[in-house]
Amino acid sequence: MSGISTSQYSHYHSKVARNRATSEPAWVRYLLIGTALSFLSLFLFVPLAAVFTEALRKGFDTYVTALVDPDALAAIKLTFIAAIIAVPLNLVFGVSAAWAITKFEFKGKSILITLIDLPFAVSPVIAGLIYVLIFGLQGWFGSYLVDNDIKIIFAVPGIVLATIFVTFPFVARELIPLMQAQGKDEEEAGLVLGASGWQILWRITLPNVKWGLLYGVILTNARAMGEFGAVSVVSGHIRGMTNTMPLHVEILYNEYNYAAAFAVASLLALLALVTLALKTYVEWHAAHDASLAEDASK
Amino acid sequence: MAKRKNILPGFNISLGFTLLYLSLIVLIPLSAAFIKTTEISFAEFWQIVTTPRVVASYKLTFGASFIGALINAVFGLLTAWVLVRYTFPGKKFIDALVDLPFALPTAVAGIALTAIYANNGWIGAWLEPLGVKVAFTPLGVIIALTFIGLPFVVRTVQPVLEDLEAETEEAAASLGANRLQTFTKIILPAVWPALLTGFALAFARAIGEYGSVIFIAGNMPMVSEITPLIIITKLEQYDYVGATAVAVVMLVISFILLLAINGLQWWANRNNGAER
Numbered sequence: 001m002s003g004i005s006t007s008q009y010s011h012y013h014s015k016v017a018r019n020r021a022t023s024e025p026a027w028v029r030y031l032l033i034g035t036a037l038s039f040l041s042l043f044l045f046v047p048l049a050a051v052f053t054e055a056l057r058k059g060f061d062t063y064v065t066a067l068v069d070p071d072a073l074a075a076i077k078l079t080f081i082a083a084i085i086a087v088p089l090n091l092v093f094g095v096s097a098a099w100a101i102t103k104f105e106f107k108g109k110s111i112l113i114t115l116i117d118l119p120f121a122v123s124p125v126i127a128g129l130i131y132v133l134i135f136g137l138q139g140w141f142g143s144y145l146v147d148n149d150i151k152i153i154f155a156v157p158g159i160v161l162a163t164i165f166v167t168f169p170f171v172a173r174e175l176i177p178l179m180q181a182q183g184k185d186e187e188e189a190g191l192v193l194g195a196s197g198w199q200i201l202w203r204i205t206l207p208n209v210k211w212g213l214l215y216g217v218i219l220t221n222a223r224a225m226g227e228f229g230a231v232s233v234v235s236g237h238i239r240g241m242t243n244t245m246p247l248h249v250e251i252l253y254n255e256y257n258y259a260a261a262f263a264v265a266s267l268l269a270l271l272a273l274v275t276l277a278l279k280t281y282v283e284w285h286a287a288h289d290a291s292l293a294e295d296a297s298k
Numbered sequence: 299m300a301k302r303k304n305i306l307p308g309f310n311i312s313l314g315f316t317l318l319y320l321s322l323i324v325l326i327p328l329s330a331a332f333i334k335t336t337e338i339s340f341a342e343f344w345q346i347v348t349t350p351r352v353v354a355s356y357k358l359t360f361g362a363s364f365i366g367a368l369i370n371a372v373f374g375l376l377t378a379w380v381l382v383r384y385t386f387p388g389k390k391f392i393d394a395l396v397d398l399p400f401a402l403p404t405a406v407a408g409i410a411l412t413a414i415y416a417n418n419g420w421i422g423a424w425l426e427p428l429g430v431k432v433a434f435t436p437l438g439v440i441i442a443l444t445f446i447g448l449p450f451v452v453r454t455v456q457p458v459l460e461d462l463e464a465e466t467e468e469a470a471a472s473l474g475a476n477r478l479q480t481f482t483k484i485i486l487p488a489v490w491p492a493l494l495t496g497f498a499l500a501f502a503r504a505i506g507e508y509g510s511v512i513f514i515a516g517n518m519p520m521v522s523e524i525t526p527l528i529i530i531t532k533l534e535q536y537d538y539v540g541a542t543a544v545a546v547v548m549l550v551i552s553f554i555l556l557l558a559i560n561g562l563q564w565w566a567n568r569n570n571g572a573e574r
Contacts, residue, residue, distance in 0.1 A: 022467040024477055029384055036380040037392070039373045043445050044398050046420065047410040054413055093319045100313040103306050112316070114560060118324055121556040123506025125526040126545045129533065130327040133334050138538060140330065164323055187306055197307035219400070226403025228509035229526065233533065246405040246509070253409050253513065262413075265406040272401035279401075280394045 051269045054262035066252075066260035067267070074240040075248035075264070081156065082231075082244060083224040086163040090220055094171025095213075099205070102179035103187065113176065119168040127165045128233025131158055154236030159244065162230040167223045171216035178212040179205070211286040215279065222275040226268055331549060334542040346543040355525040358436055362524075363504035366443035371497045374451025375489070381452070382459040399448045404509025411442055412514040434516030439524065442510040447500030454496035458489050458566075491566035498562055502555040506548070 024032075056063055066072060097116060101109060119127065134140045135152040145152060152158045186208070190200045206213065228246040235242045237251065245268055252261035335343055346352070380386075381393050399407065415422045415432040422433060432438050462485065470480040508526040515522045525548060532541035 022464055022471060022480075023383075028477075032376060033380050033384055033386055036373070036377045040377065040392060040396070042421075043448055044395050046414055047407060047445070048398065048402075050410045050413050050420065051406060054410075089319075093316065096312045096319075097316040099308060100316050104304055104309045104313070106309075106313070112320075114556065115320060115325070117556065117560075118328070121502060121506075121552040122328070123508065123526050123529075123545075123548055123552070125508050125529050126331070126506070126549060129529060129541060129545050130330050132533065133330040133538065133542065134327055136538075161323075165327070168323060184306060191305060191307075200306075201308075222401045226401075226406070228403060228405040229507075232508075233530065246403045249405050249409065258413075261409060265403075265409060268403045268406045272398060272403070272406075275401040276394050276397055279397065280390075 048269060051262055051266050054258060055266040057262075058259040062259050063263045063266075066263035069260070071240045071243065072248060072260075072264055075243045075245045076267070078156065078159070078243065079225050079245045082160050082163045083221055085160050086167055086224045087217060087220050089164055090167055091171050091213075091217060093168070094173075094175055094216060095201075095206070097172045098175035098179050099201070101176055102182075103184050116169050116172050119165055122165075124166055124227065124229030125233060127230040128162050131161050131165075131234055135161075153234050154238070155242060158234035159231050159242060162234045163224050163227055166227050166230050167220045170220040170223065171213070174212045174216035174219070175209055178209045182208055211282050211289065215282050215286075218275055218278050218282065222272065225271060328549070331542050331545055334539065335546050338539055338543070343543050343546075346540050347547050351519050351523070352525070352528055352544060354520045355523050355528050358439060358522065359505055359525045362436060362439040362443050363501050363507075365440050366447055366504050367497050367501040369440075369444045370447045370451045370500045371493060374448065374496060374500075375455055375493060378452045378455040378459055382456060396452050397449050399446050404446065404507065405513070407445055408442065408510040408513035411438070411445060411510065415441060415514065433514055434518075434522065436515075436522050438514035438516070439511055439522060442514050443504040443507060446507055446510050447504050450500040450503065451493065451496030454492045454499065454566075455489050458492040459485075462488055488569075491562060491569050495559060495562040495566055498555065498559045502552065502559065505555075506552065 023029075097112075100106075101113065132139060132153055135145060135158065136142055137146070137153075139153075152161070186204050187200050190204050195203065225244075226246060227244075228250070231244055232247060232250070235244070235247055237243060237247060239251065243251065245264055249261050249265045249268070252258075252264065338346075377396065381389065381396075412419075412433055414420050415425075415438060417423065417426045417431070417433070419433070425432060430437075432441060466484055467480055470484050475483065506526060508524070508530075511524055512527055515524060515527075517523050517527055525544065529541045529544050529548075532538075532544065
């Protein structure tokens, strides 16, 4: 999960040659590599290949038809709307929480960090349920919302809220360890030189953690666009209105329209692959910057 | 270190916004679940959460999550080992792909696994003559929960293996230990806290999982119905109190797990720190 910090060491360690005493015989190595690769193929390659094979089973025309279907396009649009609202909000929260937690000392800090992690521990289904209890017909604000003709549950706002909940901790979790490690000397130097709080944030803190920040945003976005359980509870599954892409996949699948279901699913699988590629790129850059800084300090 | 005054600005606004946003999005909505259950007496609550169908769902959810996490502990350790210690073609690509279960939407994973393990699927067709049914059975639930927990153990064990000093292994070898002894007596104790943390993370994630399971499970009451699905079913019948009661049971268990994981991570960090 803390992907940025882990890979910084690998390039160093691969340079350390291992002698006979601390390595295994060749046949053990090949057996272990073979077993690991078989396991990963079974659980990673095969499902991924199945998505694209099933999507194209009925030919390319069927594939395209499934994607340009008005309901599919509405689902794609809603998925983007939810992500465009949820990602920036959680980004601002993540920066703010990391600033408070890493630059200051206060009581109850470790409790606050645990509370930020809470949404990871909550089942997505429960994440949807709690908003139904508040904004649903029988909920706390149910009658007020009906009287004023405001729809939250079974409408777009509910979907956005559920998406914000499930992606809540990602940016904060990436930034807190990074900013902790960086300390606050540079910020204090900026302050002494007359910079304002915002200038310090924009010119010193954020540039220092830019790769971690980007990594957090990528993870948040992937989860926001792919969330199923939480969104499923609050959506109401109204075609062309409150269906996100994952929900549209479910509806098509339950209608035995497998080719179309896998066609929409293949877009989400592509999104996942792009996410992994970006993540690898960001990790490489972070490691590169770290080794440059190391060389400079020598 | 002498305590010095913190001169950086923005404490009140950043902590204030953090607490406000946390309360509005997470704390107040979560408290709604607990407040909702006060509408019924404890006897009624207990009756709802211990009906045979719900109890059967706990057994499946926790049993399958445990087996899935166990499979991931074994193969996750193996994968982390292979990625850190050996070189082979395509290693970088494989390393990146390990995170696929984090990035792939759960519904997509669910229909893909169902297609593979259905009796006419790529793997299901091979298992069918052997009398093994995976799709629409508890076995399918285990497969789905193994998939979604796969990255956790790899990603917690990998950095610890990378940080292991070669000197201790060399010392063990020079004192006459064979490779297996070195592994069980030197390497395994060092990665143990991380392995346990990864196991707990995979287990916690699996318990709440919904999207990847419902397609492959078949969702037969008493047999292959997971607890999150019970909550959904009760909601669809407008049984808000019943849904919330089961949700509260899951929430309490999740909170306990979260605390246990925090404790494990603290232990793992302390262990690593002590070695240096």
